[in-house]
Amino acid sequence: MLSNSTNLLRLSQGQLNLLERCPRQFQHTYLQQLNSPSDPEHEERQTLGSRFHLLMQQREMGLPIDSFLQADAQLQSWMSAFANAAPDIVTPATDNQTFRESEHYRTLQVQDYLLTVIYDLLIADNQQAQILDWKTYPKPPDKRKLAQNWQTRLYMYVLAETSEYLPEKISMTYWFVQSEGRPQNIKFAYNNRQHQQTEKELNQLLNHLTTWLKLYQKGQPFPQVVESSKACNYCQFATRCQRTQATEDTIKYPLQNLDSVQEVSI
């Protein structure tokens, strides 16, 4: 949720993605808080995803999880496949020099905004810092699209800005625990050039947001995407925006992007 704490607007990667995809959709969703029609299948997937995140967090904290696994065959199967695919993450060697924390929360102020990130797991030692993220939907997205997603860009940017690690020492790995066959991962390295690029794009987007918010306060709505945009075909606000009405199927099965299947809302 967008909130106004200590006069800074709090923004997550999901909100940046939405703002970039369609400013009007951002307005409807976060400023007007208009609800999307609920999709029971989508909600069920989200619940299962949230339970997997919780389980991983409890395991990381050293709490017992066997009773949860015994009660849920799906979670048990994901966890055992993941433990086989990534034993060094699930059962790491004991090492006092390595920092590990699940649901690691950081904030960074940029302009009048407080950017917030939550890493599913952060593993850091005196050499490098790795951000890990669990995804529980079946098909990993295209790597180029994932690289451009604000989750990838913002998560590494914030860590570089709020720690001693040089960009080159930071990486981000997505684990897709439910991929057909066995869990798969997509890893992104980082460097100073990407860091500068993200900084530029972030400031541009936030400059736009500042302008749009000022105009909105004077009664002018946020801009829409161009009429022919595919984004409208998958948008629940098509009628409100007087764009082609999305069919039931396209609303029910929207573009698979990270935000539409965000397991843990920030």
Ligand code: SF4
């Ligand atoms: S219908 Fe199109 S213009 Fe309107 S909010 Fe959705 S994506 Fe944006």
